[in-house]
Amino acid sequence: MNSASPAPGSQSSLRERNLLRVLDTVTSLGSLTQVEIAEQTGLSAATVSNMVRDLHAAGVVSLTPGTRNGRRAVHVALATPDGVIGAMVFGDRDVRVAVAASPERILSSTRMPLPAEHAADEGLNRAAILIADLLEQLGHEPSELLAVGVGIPAPIDSVSGQVGSSGILPGWRGVDIEVAAGDALRTPTQVDNTANLAAIGELNAGALQGVQDAIHVKMSYGVGAGLIIDGSLYRGSAGTAGEIGHVTIDDRGAVCRCGNRGCLDTVVGSAAILDALRPTHGGVTLKDVISRALAGDTACQRVLGDAGDALGSALSAVVNLLNPQMISVGGQMARVGELLLGPARRTIERCALPSAGQSVTIVPGVLGDEADVIGALHLAHEMRETAQRAGLALA
Numbered sequence: 001m002n003s004a005s006p007a008p009g010s011q012s013s014l015r016e017r018n019l020l021r022v023l024d025t026v027t028s029l030g031s032l033t034q035v036e037i038a039e040q041t042g043l044s045a046a047t048v049s050n051m052v053r054d055l056h057a058a059g060v061v062s063l064t065p066g067t068r069n070g071r072r073a074v075h076v077a078l079a080t081p082d083g084v085i086g087a088m089v090f091g092d093r094d095v096r097v098a099v100a101a102s103p104e105r106i107l108s109s110t111r112m113p114l115p116a117e118h119a120a121d122e123g124l125n126r127a128a129i130l131i132a133d134l135l136e137q138l139g140h141e142p143s144e145l146l147a148v149g150v151g152i153p154a155p156i157d158s159v160s161g162q163v164g165s166s167g168i169l170p171g172w173r174g175v176d177i178e179v180a181a182g183d184a185l186r187t188p189t190q191v192d193n194t195a196n197l198a199a200i201g202e203l204n205a206g207a208l209q210g211v212q213d214a215i216h217v218k219m220s221y222g223v224g225a226g227l228i229i230d231g232s233l234y235r236g237s238a239g240t241a242g243e244i245g246h247v248t249i250d251d252r253g254a255v256c257r258c259g260n261r262g263c264l265d266t267v268v269g270s271a272a273i274l275d276a277l278r279p280t281h282g283g284v285t286l287k288d289v290i291s292r293a294l295a296g297d298t299a300c301q302r303v304l305g306d307a308g309d310a311l312g313s314a315l316s317a318v319v320n321l322l323n324p325q326m327i328s329v330g331g332q333m334a335r336v337g338e339l340l341l342g343p344a345r346r347t348i349e350r351c352a353l354p355s356a357g358q359s360v361t362i363v364p365g366v367l368g369d370e371a372d373v374i375g376a377l378h379l380a381h382e383m384r385e386t387a388q389r390a391g392l393a394l395a
C-alpha cells in the first residue's frame with residue numbers, strides 16, 4: 001500500500017475527497033460562487049469555504065470579486081497563470097467561440113447564428129463580444145486572453161490574408177482577416193480555413209494522432225480538406241492546399257460559387273443534397289436529412305450514398321497523388337457514418353491505384369463538429385508558446 005495515501009475513512013482522506021469535489025465542480029462548470037459550489041456539491045458552506053481557501057493557497061483556483069443576485073460574492077475559477085487562449089470559428093451560418101486554459105481544457109464555449117451574407121466586420125465584432133462575455137463570466141480580464149485561433153469556411157490566401165476566391169464568403173471580400181480579427185479582439189490572432197483547423201484538431205487529439213500522411217475531409221454545408229504530410233499540416237505555396245470541394249467532378253455540371261462548373265461542392269454540398277430531395281421531401285434542412293437517413297429513410301440514404309460516391313471519386317485522385325495512410329471524415333454530414341463512408345470507400349477501392357487504394361484506411365473523425373474549434377485552440381496555444389519562449393529569450 002502506498003504510504004503517502006491516507007487510510008480510507010480518515011480525516012485526511014475525507015478532506016482530499018472534499019477538495020476533489022470542489023475542484024471537479026469548478027473544472028466542469030467554470031466560475032462559481034461559494035454558495036453555488038455548496039449547492040452543486042452538497043457540502044456545507046463552512047466546508048466549501050475551507051476547501052476554497054486551501055485550493056487558493058495552493059494556487060489551483062483564482063478568486064475574483066463580483067456579485068450574485070445583486071449581492072457581493074467572490075467567484076471561484078481554475079487558476080490560469082499562463083493566461084487563456086481563444087477560438088473563433090465561423091461557419092456558413094454561425095460562429096462558435098471558446099475560451100480555454102489549453103487545447104485540452106476548454107473553460108467555456110458558445111455559438112451564435114449569423115446571417116448567410118454577413119459582412120466581415122459585423123461577424124468579427126459580434127464574435128469578439130461573445131469572447132469578451134465568456135472572459136467576464138469566467139472572471140478573466142481581457143488582457144489575460146493571449147492568443148486566438150480564427151477559422152473561416154473558405155480558402156485563405158497566405159500572401160494577401162484574404163479569402164482566396166472572390167465567389168466564396170462575399171461579405172469578407174478584400175478584408176485582411178488576421179488584421180481585422182486582431183483589431184476586433186485586441187490580441188494576436190492566426191487565421192486558417194476550418195477544414196485545415198479540423199485536420200489540426202484530429203491530428204493532435206483525434207483520429208489522426210500519430211499518423212504521418214493523412215487527409216481530413218470536413219463535410220458540412222460545403223466540403224473541404226486538410227492535408228497532413230510528414231506529420232504536419234501542408235498549406236501549399238499560397239495557403240490554399242486541400243481545396244477538394246473545388247475539384248471538377250463533372251465539367252458540364254452546375255456552376256459553382258467559385259466560378260467553375262461541376263466542382264465536388266456542387267454535387268455533395270448541402271445545396272445539392274437539399275435540391276435532390278426537394279421534389280419528394282419539400283423544404284428539409286441538412287439536419288433533417290441526416291436524422292431521417294439514420295432513421296431509415298431510403299431517399300435520404302440514397303442521396304447521402306451518392307455524395308459518398310462522388311467524394312470517393314475526388315479522393316481517388318488525391319490518394320493516387322499523396323498515398324496517405326488514413327482519411328478521416330468529419331463535419332455534420334459524417335454523422336451518418338457508413339451511409340456516407342461505405343460508398344466513398346468502395347469508390348476509392350475501384351478507382352485508385354490498387355497499392356494506394358488498399359493501403360488507406362477511411363474512418364470517421366472522432367472530434368465531431370468541434371474538431372475545428374480544437375484545431376483553432378492548438379494554433380492559439382502554439383502562438384502563446386512561441387511568445388512565451390521569445391519573452392524568456394529576451395528576459
Ligand SMILES: [Zn+2]
Pocket residue numbers: 245246247256257258259260263265
Ligand atoms: Zn468550385
